[in-house]
Amino acid sequence: MRSLKLSLAAMMTLASLQTAHAQPKESAPQEPPYTQDENEFDTPAESGTTDEMLSIEDEIKSAEPNPTAPVQVAEPKKEESTVNLNEKVPEAGGKNLTAEEEPSVIPVSPVVEVKPAKKIQYGEVVRQSPKGGVEYIHHPQAAKGLLVIEKDGTYVYKTKDSGAYNKTGTFRIGTMDAPTIVSKDGTTNFVTMYHGSPVPIFMFDFEWQPFTSFGRLGVQAGVGFLIEQGRGRFACDNCGTLNGTESKEKYTFIAVPLNLGGIYRLEWTSHQWLAPYISGGGTYIPVAEVRDDNTAPKAVGTPGVYGAGGMMFNVSAFDRNTAFTLRNEYGISNLWLTAEYRYLKTFNEDLDFTSNIITLGIGVDY
Template identity: 55%
Template sequence: MKIIFLLLIAQLGFASWVYAQEGAPQEAPYVQDENEFDVFSNEGAMSEEADAAGIENEISKPGEAKDVINLNEASDKKIEDELILEEDNKVAIPQEAAPYQEPVVEEVKPAQKIRRSGKTTRSAKGGVEYIHHPQAEKGLVLITKEGAYIYKTEESNSYKHSGAFRFGTMDAPQITAADGTTTFAQMYSGSQLPVISFDFDWQPFQGFGKLGMQTGFSLMFASGNGRFANDGQQAEEKYTFIAVPLNLGLTYRLEIWDRQWLAPYISGGGTYIGVMEMRDDGKSPNIVGTPGAYGGGGLMFNVSAVSRETRYTLRTEYGIQNLWVSADFKYLKTFSEDLDFSSAIVGGGLVLDY
């Protein structure tokens, strides 16, 4: 019996040793039981082994050919939309506020009341009524069918200045050359001498007519060939003759009414005539002069009195009060025997009042 008992104990001890070698050591008093974590761990291990086997099978299998992409074909719109990058967020730039401006308050004056005349006047054909217009106080006299306003303007007759441009001719001066035989008319080939005059009048006295002072100057010119002193034959040298009379005197115009159509005038005073004779051969010119006097008169016709429109245009656009056309006569007398310019001057011109 003892031997059998010892054998059982030895067998149990051997079995315990074998179990201890196969299983993990466990602390007392816990006993390892089967639970859900062991099941999951076993399944996880099995899935990992299956995945590894699948990967090996895929590696061992030959790769399938991928689809060829044709760039000439239209791409999928959805793919393009997915590839479009979103725009960056726009940053709003702060704007400065406009400066505050105080509103301008304008005072509105009440409109003037239209005054109607008590008496109504109609035209001969009827249908036209003449009433009082607010602009009548400013000179409005008529409104045309086209809407043009016609005003009555006040004309000022306080002008005291006049300017004249005249053109005329005179006899050739009585001048004899150094040979004693050649005259001015022979040397300069002409018996008449053209004269251009510019006169300026100042008329401070305007009682019965207009009385004032007159100043101005004239131009006389001629050209010709020289003469030989021994035989008087024509030379090749060219001569130019210029005379400049300087005038100062008085003038009177018989102008009594406004816009007078005709106005006679007279004038007279002293003059000094400067003379210069130039040559084209380079020699020095000859310069001489002589005093004298003049007197004359004429008749002026008022062009601006003919047309109201012309008169208005001249006055408003150019400041000309009257435009005259004149016919003139003047007699010139000099006091030198060597330079005798004594002659009558006949001509005409334009006279401007301003």
């Protein structure tokens, strides 16, 4: 039995070899993959035959595609494209553009120069209130003289004002005693012809104070104005009942006192509330009498002296806003209300203006 199997195997092997040699050499080779059906009766007989079969199988396997091997796909040739210099290059980690996606052109906005914001400098704390609830700090306007900000939003600044002044002007209005003037015949006088006491008077005094070390010592010059109107009196021996009676002519009496002297004010600060003062000097009083009947006017005069004392009340010291406005808008350092008593003594007995003068006034320092 064993010998029979060996004989059959040998015959099949020879038949296969003869068939292979019997194919024409110029026939088309079989394309891989080519697999020859095996028979259960096919068994390798010799080692040479087995090696040849193994080499054929290796070639077939090498020609078969390996599904596990990586497949290399040729990339399509990229088209040449222009480079847009205004296009932003994608940052690392961003989305990369593929060949199929066309890059979008981003419009370039005009360059706008933005200045950096100024750094706010906060002032240092100067001090705290005794209770610790309020902090006082340096305001940016403090360098320009800002002192305080009121509750209503008013900014109060410290002005660069030396406070120096050496001139004062004062307007006064008051009353004086009626002058003692009697006509030559003795029939009439100032009281019966014009007006009795008191007589209104207007005055203006100008002061210049060159010495301000211990109070204010200066020169005072002034002018006054007194005016009265009345009717004349008949004075004749043959007038009968008309003698001494009132006439129809109107008379105007005008006196202009001229004063020159000195003044000393007890004032040591620039905004002192009260300032008493004393003054004195010489005076000359020109007098004119004018009639309305075209008669030539008559003019005379008398010299004299005066002495005065008074009190000055500083209005601007009570309101700093008023003082600031007066100083900056009008150049007025102090605004005074004055009260004065002046005694006047003249030396002409026929034209006697000796009297007591009481005035109230308003004065300004500049």
